[in-house]
Amino acid sequence: MGLQMNRKHAIFAGLLMVLMVTCIWPSFTASAEEVETTGPWADELFFKIYLNPEAEYLALKTGDINLMDWELPAEKVEDALADPNIKTDSTPDLGYYLIDINHQRWPTSNLHFRRAVAHLVDKDRIETDVLQGFGYSLDSPVPVVLGSWSNPNIRKYEYSPEKAAAELELGGFVDTDGDGIRNDPITGENMAPVIFYIRLDDPERKQAGIWLAEELEALGVPVDDQVVERSVCAQYVMLDPAGEWNLYTGGWGLGRDPDHLADLYSSPNFDPDCVGGWRGYNYPGFVNSTYDYWSEIQKSASTYEEVMEATFKLQEIFAEQVVGIPLYGHVGVKAYRKEWTGVVNEVGTGINSWWSCFNMHPVGKDYGGKIEYGIKSDIETLNPMTAAWTYTWEVLDKIYEPIYRVNPYDLGEDWPWLAESWQIEEWTSPEGTPGLKITFKFVENAYWHDGVPFTAEDVKFTYDYLIEQEIPRYQPSVQFIVKTVLVDDYTLEVYQNTTSYFAFHYINVPVLPKHIWEKVGDNWQDYDPVAEGELIGLGPWKFVEYVPGEYVHLVANDAYWKYPTIRKQAQEISALESKLAELEATAQTISELEARIEEVIAASTSDINALESKISSLESEISSLEAGLSNAANISYASIGIAVILGVVAIFLSRRGA
């Protein structure tokens, strides 16, 4: 990957910046009206598995697929922009990359040293030369993709070797003996090398790390840089209680909430003895009571304003204390075929969002078509209890429904979904613990894919099941739920023993069908819903088939509770048309039958007439015969009479002659 800037790269990077701005800016300003909340609009959804991104991209170009999951690398973006059959869109990832700093080891435990390191990171250079338009520099660990949570007013560390040198001197790291290597203020000796673990497997972080190491060396700070694989980095940075490292090119994927500030950097999450198998999320070992205080506030506050204040404070402390050095957030460019419309460029996800699959349909048609979505990894299982892989959930989240949805253009806004409304109230547990009571009112027209009606009991069952079975994946979601109370068929109360504003976000789990999962019981780990024919959800897509390593086939759920009216009407019209066609066919059959009957009757009539005339002629014949017979009889009688007379005469004559 060429890291030397030339004119062509500069122009290309500039074009990409424009692309980014024109694509990202609307993401922050688009309104809910631009997202269709009914669907699905396509007929089928085919996930095609490509383990090789090259093949997936070629499949997009040939039209074998019409939507890609995979971010295009720089060399492909140019090609995609030039291809008239392909459209692209970009979005910032939900994540950030930074230089992690070990606060438990000298000299990075020294604030001035850390500030010096911060002044040696040339973020502009990283942005243009390394990211080349596919990212943006960060000053805060809360990237702008998280919207208003990001504090713009924190201390910033501009790239300045002079300021870095000044900070080192403030910290006492001065080259007292003039040998070009700064001296340790505690020992007076030359500084021991700063141990810097640089990830080999990520070219961008690798380059940023190498440049930083060079800057430190140039300022007389010796560096022992270890450019190694992730697993080796993890061994020394995260798993070793000795913690023999100073700097590390780290990075984190984020959720929609900024609670990672508390999870990753508060002292309760630092496990120096690796009791839990590793040093904990706070493996840098940052221990600060003020930070801990505001972390506690952030995690426990129940109002948006309180949480916002705590989040801003945490970012201020993060910057002041140089807990870490945020480097950049990544921007991905993804592509799809131009023959499709309805694509939703969701913040943090991109065009291959849930909403895209929900809204997409062919250009020039109101609905229909088959979405062929390329994904770069096989899915591991379709059991929602054990599925952990991102791509598995690409499939499962089309089949299962959550309780509410998030505005794809504003991650801070929750939209009613299965829960058409909710109310959050404060509550105190019998033990005196302050908490929250959330009353959900659910929709009444939703049905499971097998036709069973959805009720609040399914949601209650889901929470109770996840708690009782202690399913690892869902423990963070249900950890604060104390009890669930069914009010009526469509109303459920959920009681939590926390007042955290984020707790409402934790409990948004996929709802399970009670009538299926109550039979599974504690056999959830071995249960295979596909084999049992029970991959049943409430979602807009119904499962058809999964061939491992090849594809997953879903079809539109035409009984979906948010199925578009126009499609329902079209369905009804289609049904009526079919019925009409049946009736017409029946009517035609009747006419044909009637005609046939006429024919038969006509034929029968002529046959009857023919028979009648035949009968008449026969009767005549019979009459003639009878007459003949009668005459014959008369003649016979006459003959007999004459014969008798002649006989008598003969006898008389013979007797007379004798």
Place this chain on the structure above:
Amino acid sequence: MEMSFKGYIIKRTIYSLVLLFFALSLNFVIFRLAPGNPIQIVASASRLEPEMVERLIELWGLKEPAHVQYIRYLKSTLTWNFGYSYYSLEPVSKEIIERLPNTLLLMGVSLLFACLFGTIFGIYAASKRGSLFDVTSVSVSLFSYALPTFWMGLLLIYLLGYVFHLFPLAGTMSRPPPTDPIARIFDIGWHLFLPALTLFLFSYGSWLLLMRSTLLETLHEDYIITARAKGVTERGVLFKHAFRNAMLPLVTNIALTIPGLLNGAILTETVFSWRGLGLYTWNAIQFNDYPVLQALFFIFALVTVVANFVVDIVYGFIDPRIRY
């Protein structure tokens, strides 16, 4: 000879079992010494709470003493119960069985053709030593062997798949596949062609060169000269005399190659999205998925030991000179 042959078999069997036990034990030790920890990978990927991390450690027995883990490992391996993948939480044996046919098909077909064509061309090259065919075939073999498989695969996909639309770009079947069984077989064959061709191009050269060099050596033996002097045709010399002796290293090579049938070809499987054991192995390495790695390495070791054992026996039949 019967008695000594039986004795040889018994000796080889015992030897193989010892070897297998050693491989099993080494299998266990290696993964525990490797850097990285599956719990940390899963925990950091899933943002699990410490209590849940603790529970996973208990569930997977990672806190038990090494000797306890070892005994449990031996028992389960020898009963073909490989446990659950740390990564997918699916039974390992089920995942292996799902992928095994694809790997056997790809590797088997490419090995068969590589061996067949390599041998035939090797014989011909040896018989025409110094000819244009000989020089060309040796050069081409070395060249294709030197090319990276992933590069060859991508090139084939690009040219034959994308530019000329002759072959599919990925997968083991069309998506969705044809329903007719005959059409389905042809469909699989159509998808198999490019990955098998890639592996064939990579590996046939080694067979050609092996056959050629072995045959060249054999053709200079005295008995070959005698055969020619006796008036045996060149064809007869090649196939009735020389090839039989040159075949022995070939048989050895087959035995060494058979375990490779199960290794799969990680790069080729990735490039062609061919769902086999090679990629499965690679993913397991990346995620320190101990149960999967232990199962796969055990199977590889088992097949290697058995293949060598069989070859040793077969040798005794094809080479009457061998005495025990």
